[in-house]
Amino acid sequence: MIHFKEAMAGIRKEAPLVQCITNFVTVNDCANIILAAGGSPSMAHDIREVEEAVEGVQALVCNMGAIEDTEAMVLAGKRANQLGKPVVLDPVAAGGTQLRRDAAARLLHEVHFSVIRGNASEIRSLAGGQAAGSGVDVSVSDVITEDNLMENIELVRQFAQRIKTVIAVSGKMDVISDGTRTVVIHNGCPMMSRITGSGCMLTSLIGAFCGALPGDSFTAAVTATAAMGVCGEIAEQQRLQKGTGNATFRTDLIDAVFNLTEEQLMEGIQYEIYEG
Amino acid sequence: MIHFKEAMAGIRKEAPLVQCITNFVTVNDCANIILAAGGSPSMAHDIREVEEAVEGVQALVCNMGAIEDTEAMVLAGKRANQLGKPVVLDPVAAGGTQLRRDAAARLLHEVHFSVIRGNASEIRSLAGGQAAGSGVDVSVSDVITEDNLMENIELVRQFAQRIKTVIAVSGKMDVISDGTRTVVIHNGCPMMSRITGSGCMLTSLIGAFCGALPGDSFTAAVTATAAMGVCGEIAEQQRLQKGTGNATFRTDLIDAVFNLTEEQLMEGIQYEIYEG
């Protein structure tokens, strides 16, 4: 049983300050979705201040889209680990280039993450599997489908258990595991891949929920993923009604997070839990 | 008496080119709000060209969110000073880390600013007071309220007088002083703190007004602050009518600046002047 309502209430009550070391493509959207959820963002990423900055926040998000800030992520992540604060990783295009494979390996080695969220090819790359990632998007052969769901649940669960981190794989079906429990979420819509930043925003949202629920990263990751999916569906319904496009969809998606009620979330979620 | 109407007419007539050395989180919004007001933005920030670039513009904005560009701000600011062009500073999170305290001190020492705009904790940090800033947002103990208004007016006025700079403190009540006159503005709304970039955009807008009114930075700062507050109220009214969220509010806020008439501004402003 996942305490969705308590998590939603918690993020509005705690108003966590979340530091994101993230990429310039989607940084504005990441800041605004944290604000939409009730948190407060700090985008400090300068290597000379990240360790000091992390002392004042409730959670840290490291987004490998900012590949040039890998060193800052290591420093901030280690400091956050010392302070017992949750750290969330988005391994953007982790398997795409040698630079990213090296950065991902280094981050996993130096920092303990509470949650790692990526698409299937990114997570497979981290897990040592063979990924055929092209750019930042999931490659078709790495997509989790009904046909390969059970084996992927097991893969994700094992990887989560091995590195003692909540693993969240985003896609048509989202698979999230803490190494024992695994949740599969069926929300979301294809439009989410027609805007830049759906993944980055979700990772930032997970960071915000982790900041509000520091002891329960699994609930944080599951609730954030469910909320994002439900809000994507709300925004998609609006798009179909208004005849708008991907730019308005992005705006409506963030608005939906802003206005999301506990009731909307509970009614909208479609998920199953698999006990390890 | 503040010449709001003349200032509004001036920015549309002069169409000032404003150079912003600003942070990647809100840079797009800063450019678009300058365009909305009738100005033209240049975001050149490379240390190798900022001095040359500043020769062609009507005003320079230095935003410490781009902490890695501090050296570029010093070079561009000194060149703007030589050329007699207005320079506006946004001391983002000035008291938040040692790096920022040092950068703020250096900027104040090397560059003369026409206007410095920040929240109360940022301005207190610059003024040498004790600020308890957390991240980029104002900390509660630094908020200007009805109860502490008179002492804060005096603090801001003295600081403005000491460094011969218009000081603009943003918050529920905005306090703006040139060391003699002090204006308190009561416009704006809480939603402005639920988007990223309200402060950065206001500073950019001040830069645009300074570019149009180079001899009168006080009127520029007051008019920009009033315009931003009135536009925030317009956007908030739209949000309540439409049931939208913070992302649409951001869009509507910039649109409101685009469409703001002198009449709307005059009818909407709520302010008092305190003579020194």
Added chain:
Amino acid sequence: MIHFKEAMAGIRKEAPLVQCITNFVTVNDCANIILAAGGSPSMAHDIREVEEAVEGVQALVCNMGAIEDTEAMVLAGKRANQLGKPVVLDPVAAGGTQLRRDAAARLLHEVHFSVIRGNASEIRSLAGGQAAGSGVDVSVSDVITEDNLMENIELVRQFAQRIKTVIAVSGKMDVISDGTRTVVIHNGCPMMSRITGSGCMLTSLIGAFCGALPGDSFTAAVTATAAMGVCGEIAEQQRLQKGTGNATFRTDLIDAVFNLTEEQLMEGIQYEIYEG
């Protein structure tokens, strides 16, 4: 005769992956307009990975707004040339500072571009003419008008022929030449210069069309320019109906690209072809 319909069908069918080395001001809009058109963006720009990254994409866009990434553009551009992939250049503010004149000269010397798109003063600067560019915007004396159209067509055609590159000059009238054929497009609207990124977005869109039509950069540049102009008109009609401003116009412009049908494009285009 330009195969507009086939180009539109092609970009939706091919879904080209486009790598953009572009500036932080408009990077989000560039990514979203590529997605709107049916492509997929990658904004990898780190010097250590751009050559490897370019191997997986269908086109490369180099935007000189990211002046600090000039070296990365050279490396990525040379690799793209080796691989026979189209490379598009946006010479942002090319004549504005010495740094940019040097960067433009170096890029033209080291990389062969399939298309170069800029405003008249930027293109004149590249062509060795005298440009009076101020900031990133076209200077009045460099505007192409009915009066100087024929001489500008010849100037653009000669430059295109000389460097064997499709040259696309954006403005009230767009002039695009491959050195033999020259197309003049009359679409678009003044609002496009009241948002930041119209030019950057168009260049990214040209990159996406080049990725879908690698053998025909001329058709790619003409179709992208026509599509952007028609979509600008659609967005402007919406703005006038809704009474919105430049921020909503930006959103509606990207939405219009998302929803653009081949029929809308064919009905909306206003153009002439001049044979060499």
